[in-house]
Amino acid sequence: MRQGKSGLVDLERLSTWHKYKKGLCADCRASCCTLPAEVRVSDLIRMGLVDAFEADHPPKEIAKRLKKAGIIDHFNFKSEMFTLARMANGDCLYLDSQRRRCTIYDKRPDTCRNHPQIGPRPGYCAYVTL
Ligand code: SF4
Numbered sequence: 475m476r477q478g479k480s481g482l483v484d485l486e487r488l489s490t491w492h493k494y495k496k497g498l499c500a501d502c503r504a505s506c507c508t509l510p511a512e513v514r515v516s517d518l519i520r521m522g523l524v525d526a527f528e529a530d531h532p533p534k535e536i537a538k539r540l541k542k543a544g545i546i547d548h549f550n551f552k553s554e555m556f557t558l559a560r561m562a563n564g565d566c567l568y569l570d571s572q573r574r575r576c577t578i579y580d581k582r583p584d585t586c587r588n589h590p591q592i593g594p595r596p597g598y599c600a601y602v603t604l
Contacts, residue, residue: 483600485509491598494590498601504574505600506589508564510547512555517583558583574604 484490485505492498515533518524523545524536537549537556545567548557559567568578576582585592590599 483602485600488595488598490600491595492601494597494599494601498599501604502574502599503602503604504569504576505602506593507566507569507574507576507586508560509594509600510560511558511566511583511585512550512553513558513583513585514555517585518556521578521581521583 482490483492483505485508513521515524515529515536518536518540519526519529523540528536533554533556534549534551537546540546540556541549544559546556547559549555550557561567561569561571563571565571566576568576568582570577576586590597593599
């Protein structure tokens, strides 16, 4: 449990999340970037992790390489979604641990771009003060 704007937030309990409004991200410790981020091949291309040639290969082959490189934690064969790797403390691999900002913001995956409009609780986020 961590302190949010109006009470304690538990990432695992969606009922404790805050209604999202513009500006909340400015002083949030990026708790959304500690949730599992699922990405598609198109995201991996934008992130510069897969090139057009490799994109034509079966996703499971791409997943094998990215898992070995420590870039993904998991690959869902059915949905063909890759889950980005997280650090031991739960932070996304691409989160700057000090500044609490995404290091690949302009290239970030669609999942991150669409949060929290699309996500575990649409319109709500796990806002936690810095
Ligand atoms: S890619 Fe960037 S925005 Fe997405 S979860 Fe990781 S640090 Fe956050």
